[in-house]
Amino acid sequence: MDINLIIFASLAFVMIVAALFAVTSSRIMRATTELLFVLFGTAGLYFMLHYTFLGAAQITVYAGGIVVMFIFVVLLIGKGSVDVTQTSLRRYLAGTAVALTGMVAAIYLINTTDFQAVNFTGDGVEMKELGMTLMGTGKYDFILPFEVMSVLLLACTVGAIMIARKK
Amino acid sequence: MNILVLFVIIPLLMLPALWGCRNINQTRAVMATGSVLLLALSVYLTIDFIAQRNAGETAAMLYTASVTWFAPLNICFSVGVDGISVAMLLLSSIIVFTGTFASWRIKPMTKEFFLWYTLLSLGVYGFFISTDLFTMFMFYETALIPMYLLIGVWGSGRKEYSAMKLTLMLMGGSAFLLMGILGIYFGSGATTMNINEIAAMDNIPANLQYIFFPMTFIGFGVLGALFPFHTWSPDGHACAPTSVSMLHAGVLMKLGGYGCFRVAIYLLPQAADELSWIFIILTTISVVYGALSAISQTDLKYINAYSSVSHCGLVLFAILMLNKTACTGAILQMLSHGLMTALFFALIGMIYGRTHTRDIRQLRGLMKIMPFLAVGYVIAGLANLGLPGFSGFIAEMTVFAGAFGIDDPFHRTVTIIACTSIVITAVYILRVVGRILYGEPENEEHKKLSDATWDERFTVICLIVCIAALGIAPMWVSNLINDGVGNILGNLLASH
Amino acid sequence: MNIPAEYLLILSAVLFFIGVFGFFTRRNLVSLLISTEMMLNAVDINFAVFNAYCHPGHLEGYIFSLFGIGVAAAETAVAIAIIINVYRNFHSIHIKRLKNLKY
Amino acid sequence: MEYTILILILPLLSFLLLGLAGKIMPHKVAGTIGTLTLVAVTALSYYAAIEYFAAGRDASGVFAETMPYNFHWLPLGDTLCIDMGILISPISAMMLIVISTVSLMVHIYSLGYMEGERGFQRYYAFLSLFTFSMLGLVVATNIFQMYVFWELVGVSSYLLIGFYYTKPAAIAASKKAFIVTRFADLFFLIGILIYGYYTGTYSFTPQTDVLATAGAVLPTALLLMFIGGAGKSAMFPLHIWLPDAMEGPTPVSALIHAATMVVAGVYLVARMFPLFIGYAPEVLHIIAYVGAFTALYAAIVACVQTDIKRVLAFSTISQIAFMMVALGVCTSADPHEGGLGYMASMFHLFTHAMFKGLLFLGAGSIIHAVHSNEKSHMGGLRKYMPVTHITFLIACLAIAGIPPFSGFFSKDEILVACYNFSTPMGVFMSIVAAMTAFYMFRLYYLIFWGKSHYEEQLALYERGACDHEPHKPHESPARMTIPLIILAAITCVAGFIPFGEFISSNGRAYTIHIDKGVATASIILAAAGIALATIMYMKGESRITAKINQVLRTPIKAAYHRFYMDEVWMFITKKIIFKGISAPIAWFDRHIVDGSLDLLAKTAQKAGALIRPMQSGNVQTYSIWFLAGVLLISAILFFL
Secondary structure, eight states: OOHHHHHHHHHHHHHHHHHHHHHHOSBHHHHHHHHHHHHHHHHHHHHHTTOHHHHHHIIIIIIIIIHHHHHHHHHHHOTTTOBOOOOOHHHHHHHHHHHHHHHHHHHHHHHHOOOOOOOOOOOOOOHHHHHHHHHOOSTTOOHHHHHHHHHHHHHHHHHHHHHHSOO | OOTTHHHHHHHHHHHHHHHTOOSHHHHHHHHHHHHHHHHHHHHHHHHHHHHHHHTTOOOSSEEEEEEEEEGGGTEEEEEEEOHHHHHHHHHHHHHHHHHHHHTTTOOSOHHHHHHHHHHHHHHHHHHHHBOBHHHHHHHHHHHHHHHHHHHHHHOOSSHHHHHHHHHHHHHHHHHHHHHHHHHHHHHTTSSOOBHHHHHHHOOOOHHHHHHHHHHHHHHHHHHTTOTTSOTHHHHHHHHSOHHHHHHIIIIIHHHHHHHIIIIIIHHOHHHHHHHHHHHHHHHHHHHHHHHHHHHHOOBHHHHHHHHHHHHHHHHHHHHHTOSHHHHHHHHHHHHHHHHHHHHHHHHHHHHHHHHSOOBTTTOOOHHHHOHHHHHHHHHHHHHHTTOTTSHHHHHHHHHHHHHHTSOSHHHHHHHHHHHTHHHHHHHHHHHHIIIIISSOOOOTGGGGOOOOOHHHHHHHHHHHHHHHHHHHOOHHHHHHHHHHHHHHHHHHHHHO | OOOOHHHHHHHHHHHHHHHHHHHHHOOBHHHHHHHHHHHHHHHHHHHHHHHHHHOTTOOHHHHHHHHHHHHHHHHHHHHHHHHHHHHHHHSOOBGGGOOTTOO | OTTHHHHHHHHHHHHHHHHHHGGGSOHHHHHHHHHHHHHHHHHHHHHHHHHHHHTOOOTTSSOOOEEEEEEEEEEETTTEEEEEEEEEOHHHHHHHHHHHHHHHHHHHHHHHHTTTOTTHHHHHHHHHHHHHHHHHHHTOSBHHHHHHHHHHHHHHHHHHHTTSTTOHHHHHHHHHHHHHHHHHHHHHHHHHHHHHHHHSOOBSSOOHHHHHHHTTTHHHHHHHHHHHHHHHTTOTTSTTHHHHGGGSOHHHHHIIIIISGGGHHHHHHHHTHHHHHHHOHHHHHHHHHHHHHHHHHHHHHHHHOOBHHHHHHHHHHHHHHHHHHHHHTOOSSOTTTTOHHHHHHHHHHHHHHHHHHHHHHHHHHHHHHHSOOBGGGOSOGGGTOHHHHHHHHHHHHHHHTOTTSHHHHHHHHHHHHHHHHOHHHHHHHHHHHHHHHHHHHHHHHHHHSSSOHHHHHHHHHHHTSSSSOOOOOOOOOHHHHHHHHHHHHHHHHGGGSOHHHHOOTTSSOOOOOOOHHHHHHHHHHHHHHHHHHHHHHTTSSOHHHHHHHHHTHHHHHHHHTGGGHHHHHHIIIIIIIIIIIIHHHHHIIIIIIHHHHHHHHHHHHHHHHHHGGGOOOOHHHHHHHHHHHHHHHHHHHHHO
16 A cells, blocks of 8 residues: 555545534634644645645645634634524535535546546656746746735735724 | 707706706796797797798708717617607697796705706607607606606605606506617618608518517507506606696607607508507597596596596597598697696696695685686686687597598497597586585685785796697698698508 | 545545535634635645646646635635624624625 | 678677786776677677678579688698688578677676676676677588587586586586587587588588488488587487576576577578488488477476576477477478478577567566565566566567567467478477467466565564565666567567568578468467466466366476486486496506506515515525535536
8 A cells, every 4th residue: 555645545534524623613713723734734735746835835824824813813802702603404404415415516527527637747846947937927927917916915914904903 | 050959958958057056046047048948949940840841841851960879770869850849849848838837936955856857858858859769769768767756756645656656667668669669670670770761661571560569559658648558647647746747748648649650650550550450449448438537536636647548548549540630630639638738737736735635525616715726727627628719629629530531430439439538528627627616615724825826827827828829720730740740641651 | 646636636625515514504704714715725725736637847736726825815814804893893703693784 | 791700809809808807897897898899799790681681682592601701720631621711691690680689688688687796797708708609600601610619609608607606506507508518519529520521521511412422421410410409409308408507697598598509509400401401301300309399398397397597498498499390390492392490490599589588688687676586486576577577478478479479470480380291290389389378478477466475575574473674676777677678679570570581491582471270270279378377377376276286296296307307317427427437447447457557566576575585695595506506507517
């Protein structure tokens, strides 16, 4: 048995279990923590794909930034108000049914579709190549989306401050 | 510059002027100036038109002009008038003019009231001068929308309900109308929206005509109070403020008849000829049914609204006879009904303004309390029941004589049935006159009321003079109309 | 590494639909946001997997994942700002309280 | 004869002046304006008539019709046109004289009768309007002009009947008069439309070649026109409005409802006489039978009425029916061979206008004196009102048909025409004539003879049984008695006018000769009627009268209620038309037609309410539906 498969299986197991807890846990703090496991698992997957920078970004931005924000807001709002009551049974069943059906359909499609995948080479992405692509102006280069991203982030920062600011 | 465009430009200029008014006197000044200008303009137009005709001008439409507006759909702003439109323009400006004075003291929000009022009149004028299907439709809609606000805001009684009902029913009619217009446009090969050009091509296939004639006719017919689409009329009129009732019954309902004639009959002659019998039956019902309903009403405005149903039914009835005399009569009836019903609504509004009731069971002996208004009411009533010397008589006689000119049992029968309405009309008019004007005043409160003020007298006298002028010297207006009617029916008669 | 691409894709699909399920059933704004993040994350995995397995020479999927992470951060920032604001106005972040948009 | 236009214009101007400026005018001025206008109109009418007849006959031996004016008023299609103009023919000249004379008398009389009444100016304005329209009617050049003025006459009658507009009875009567005549006019109008369509003209004399083809429908058209005429002339069963119309001021009754307007129907038939006789003789016979029945019916009812104006009203109906019968019994256009009735009818129209006008004015004078219409308030008035008494007696003798008063001559001609037609008709009409004599003298005795109501009341007052002194009857002022005297004078001499010289059915001169047999019989019958009335009523209501009343209680009661004709009409209008048709239609409109539209609106609203919860604003719900929809569409795409 391939070591990679074992790693993958354990990662997948952890992620799915953590995800399930994240969406069913009645305590918001726990749910946030479970989310953190999912995000770490994802970072692990990126590392397995040799996308080390992506994995690092995942850990710093997601696990480090976003989850902290979650915890921050949960703590800010207070435990009493963060009361995770479950929804009505009807909606619960409807949601489960639709989500399950969707999942089954998606898995079925994934299994029956030929992705024409080439063999996985395991070549990572060199940082230099990544930097050139992000900043390059040629074909298949991403300077414009990159700049747009930066503007978006700026706008979000300003917007978030505006919204959250006390009147 | 084309003189007809002024009919749209003057109201358009009045709108910002009204907007800028700071007090009621400025508003009144703007309205008075504008409506006098329009009246003068239409009088000038009438005289000039007759002069041109006498000088031997034989083109179907005079003062024609056209500006392309949206080329891909061949939409143009094209104007032009024939005798019928000239007569209708004259009618509209008289009603707008007198309506202004009838609502001289309207409250609250005088400025806003007159803004919508002017917009409404803009639509009406635009409709009558247009010769392009699309612009015509656009102006038609422009005239309908202000109605909702005018009734809903300044009305009385169940005004929201009535305004909503009126608007929805007329909009429903417009939906049919739009389909009809598009059908005509594409049926004729989609090369032009100009009515005269479509008529000249005369190439709409018969099967399309059969589909689109009923749509167009019902679309306009709803506004012309065609049975069974007339029920907006009693409620709408009852709740509308005086001058809106006047303008609505006096002019707006005429848009229906005019449109039926100018669009449905003119452009779809073959279907008109084949299918007219269905609508003749409906209009005959309108005529008799409206009059009979009026007998049982107790609200003055309802009586008059049902009377309008009856009289407007006669307009459509005459149009459907598809014969020159009857159609001339139809246009005369439009003029006559417009003036008479405006007078009626003006008087009812004035009486209501004083007594605060329109219930004929509560009014009595008004002749002693407000002699001027009462005499005006009697004159309006006599005109309405077709007394010679007033416009109603010439219109009805022309219609009946024309309708009788068709020699087959069906047309004969419906004509005779329609004729009976003149007796029924007499019944409900005299019933009201006898009940509310004559006798001794019973209500102590009413005895203190005053007679008409100067602006009210002015309104009433203007309308009475117009009605009498039309009734005593009908020749010129009859000739004026005849000229346009001949042209429109030309298509139809040629196909026989 | 010899894990078939389908395994990864199925994992991401499962994560995605768990997120969907959470989105349907949770009644709390923060929980909803958590579910949303989960879905976004699943999508990012897909981008990376397709890039790695189908177009190894290119970087589109990679960069999209990167951008996805950035967008998620921005979105979360705004969402949390809104949540705080809502809390301030309604003293609750329970969605049943937020009825002003209803009808 | 261009000046004839003034005959129409002057009263119209007077109407406009009095109508518009009447309010600011003193009574005297208004009365003077109205009366002076009428003096001018009368002078012009006489002048026109004299000039017309003096011009003599043309080559074919008839008085040529002249048309000083005729212009197009309203075109009805390419060939038809309503013309307005003035047509002078023998009968219209005669009518001009009748109308202007009676109208002038009424104008003068009203100066006294209406003195001090509220709305005096309005009264004169309406009188002028009526005079204008009636004159316009008789000089009409075509049937449509006649219809136009016919309607105007109707409306002026409406306005005058309802003159006392605060009196409920007057309001009801005016409404009734207008609506009943309007109903009849509907048939008139349809008749005109048929006539116009088939003959291609509205003139009285269509082209002969057109008539050859149109002849088949002419009887229908003429019958319908006659129904119109029957409405105005109060023929059974359209007579119901006339008795009620007596609610108007009495001079108005004299002018409109006795002398002029009510004979418009007769005039109409006379106008169309050449067509009647040529193309629809059977319609003429229908007219005769309707007329004969009406004459009898009205005479019976007149015998038992207690209101003196009602008696006169029914007597008018009966007399007009005589004229109709006279026209109806014509069988040829030649007065020597069955066309006599035409001349007789016109003659009777002429004389009747004078003596019936006189009777009404006399009645007005009496009412003016005793302030009541009821016979019980009269009696023994002859010594208080000598002038009224004598003139009234003259009129009674005239209407009863006693020579040498005018009624004798005209009625005699009618009876001769009836005997020429058929003996039963002659006998029937003779009996009606005898009844005329009876009821008129019954009326005469009840008013002027018998116990005086005033004296009885005075006696009561002197004994203290009555707390206010009764009003002493007095003779009317000269403004009222002078017209009486003038009309009485005309009544005395009018019979000797050689009427046939001017008017006859074919236009040629015809010399009236009294048929001795018929004349004797009718005088005897009239004398018998008078004698019966004398026995029964001369000394108040004698024992014989009481006995007769006792025996004939039921028929008298029925006759008093006019054989319940009004109730029948009331049933038709109130119960059937108003309650049975109009009210259900109004209900139907509100609840079914409008209700179905409201239902449509309600359905739309309900449907909206039904699907509104789906737009809950809840993103979770939306997303469930969204995903479910995506899955569904995918499934559809996949499985198809």
